[in-house]
Amino acid sequence: MINIRKNILGASSVIGLMLFLLGCATYNDRIIPYYKDVSAGNYADAEKQLDKNTLIQKPRNRLLYLMEKGRVCHLNGKYNESNQYFNEADSMLEQGLTSVADAAVGLFVNPMSQRYKGEDFEKFMIHYYKALNYIYLHNTEDAIVEARRISLQAQQQGDKFNNNNNRYSNDAFSLAFQGLLYESDKDVNNAFISYRNAAEIYFASPDSTYYGTRIPAELKRDLIRTASLNGFTTEAEQFEKTFGITYQPAPLPEGGELVFFWENGLAPVKTQVDLDFSLIRDSNGALFFTDAAGGITVPFEYSGDRNKVDLKSVESLRAAFPKYIPQKPYYASATITNNQVQVPLEKTEDVTDLAIKTLKQRALAEMSKVLSRLAVKKMAEYSMRAAANTNGKTNSLLEAGSYGMQLYSLLSEKADTRNWQTLPAQICYARIPLQRGENTISITMKTSNGADETKTIKINGNGRLQFYNFSTLR
Structure with missing residues (x-):
């Protein structure tokens, strides 16, 4: 029995070491080559790294x-292939x-082992x-x-949180973009509705700010203009007064x-933070x-008899949680110019702010799931250890199994650090007039240290509303 115990403990140590080495690496750590190629503009190499x-x-x-x-196919101009993947x-x-099986994986292993289901704002970006x-x-x-389909996505998102303004229950940028799409198809009625729906999201906020973004001046003008074009004189005058x-x-x-989108910087990356908690029973x-400082209290999700829970079995837990780390964009602001017309690019979507705040909104629920899962493991481990030492005798197999379970529980614990990391940190936009024929559009970007850099693109003015998205992914 002693040899069996030694063998199990030895195998557990080897497995534990492997889990520890893998567990230390976040998702970002393990895709760095791809990430670097995208940031450097080496899109063909980035595709190979992904594959x-x-x-x-x-x-x-x-x-x-x-x-x-x-995303990388889109950046590489392979638009048909890009949409096949999207x-x-x-x-x-x-x-x-x-699925039931996927939920079980999250319960008995960790959320990183489950199928990735996407952040809510990532789903809107697919449509963009x-x-x-x-x-x-x-x-x-x-x-x-x-x-x-943006409307359908918005409806699903609203239903998910019962249109709670304190949750990410819609996406103002996506609705403004939807209005631009309708307008490009000369459907000014639906364009007006989309612009109004986007503006109402900002109106619902006390300071007219939605996840790090103030209502853009361009959206204000588009709303008034399409109201006027539709003959909605009262609404147009009301919005003129409001703005x-x-x-x-x-x-x-x-x-x-030309509607010009500037996709600036890269989305935040997720890392892992470890926190210590204890299980407490109130009066x-x-x-x-509760955490060591007593500043965080999290409910225990447990379907068994709570009165029979032995607090000694869950004296302390170390749990892993995800945390976003922002990446400061290299460029701070930009303008676009066509002949004598110069227009500032206004922020319309702050992906970094969205990511951080939506994660914070669900933090308590996620903490409860993680801690409850760990507590159940800890209770099972404690029960096995108690069973291994009954009537003054030690069952070496059960004892070794309890130590193996303890080691596995400790080293398999891992936060879900996955996210769509090549999304921009923020999206800015502007509308600029075009001349008939070839237009040279200059994009002047100001770095964080105040230096200017200018790029140019050629756009053929055809009398219609056109779109162009320009990425600076660093």
Whole structure:
């Protein structure tokens, strides 16, 4: 029996060491080569890195792979291929990624071992890139389909949180973008509705700020203009008064207009933080977890008899939780110029702020799941150890098993540090008039230390509303 115990303890130590070495690495650590290639603009190499990375190729990470692949193909100008990947990602989300087996994996192993289901704001971004891909492929009909699907996504998001304004229950940028898509299809009625829906999200906030973004001046002008074009005089005057803007109708520029999106920086990365908790029973018999400082209290999710829970079995727990680390963009601001017209690029979506705040919104619920899972493991380990020492005799097999369970519980604990990391830190935009024929658009970007850098692009003015997205991923 002694040899059996030694063998089990030895095997447990080896397994534990392997789990520890793997557990120390976050998702970001394990995809760094891909991440660096994207940041450097080496998109072809980035695709190769994705295809050979064993972590993101795992079935549980399929959604993440599809979103990353769709994004890098878009950056590389492979718009048709990009949408093939985004369409598959869309299909996976529609079919659902939750199952009993997947829930069991999260319960008995860790959330990093479950299927990646995507952040709520990531789902909206799929529609943004799909619509742009269709526009660049001159497929206006499918781009408008994506505009309608933004409404469906917004409805699902609202239903998820009962349209709670304190939760991320909609996406103002996606609705403003939807309005632009409708307007490009000369559907000013639906464009007005979309702009109004976007503006109402800002109105619902006391300071008209939505996840790090103030209502853009361009959205204000678009809302008033489309209200006027639809003959909604009362609404137009009301919005003029609200925004302090006097609308003056003007003919469409001869070459049309360009809506320019600047995708600046890279989304935050997730890391892991470890916190210590204890299981406490209050005077009413209720069980909850509290941290060492007593500043955090988390409910214990347990379906068994709470009165029979032995607190000694869960004296202390070390739990792993995800935390976003922002990446400060290299560029702080930018303007675009066409001839004598210069327009500042306004922030319309702050992905960094969204990521951090939406994670914080669900932090208590996630803490409860993690701690409850660990507590159940700890109770099972304690019961096995108690069973190994009964009537003054020691069952070496059970004792060794309890130590192996303890080691596994400790070293398999891991936070879910996955996210769509090649999304921009923020999206800014502006609308600028075009001349008929070739236009040279200058983008002047100011770095964080105050230096200016200028890039130019060529746009052919065709009398219509056009789109262009420009990425600076560093």
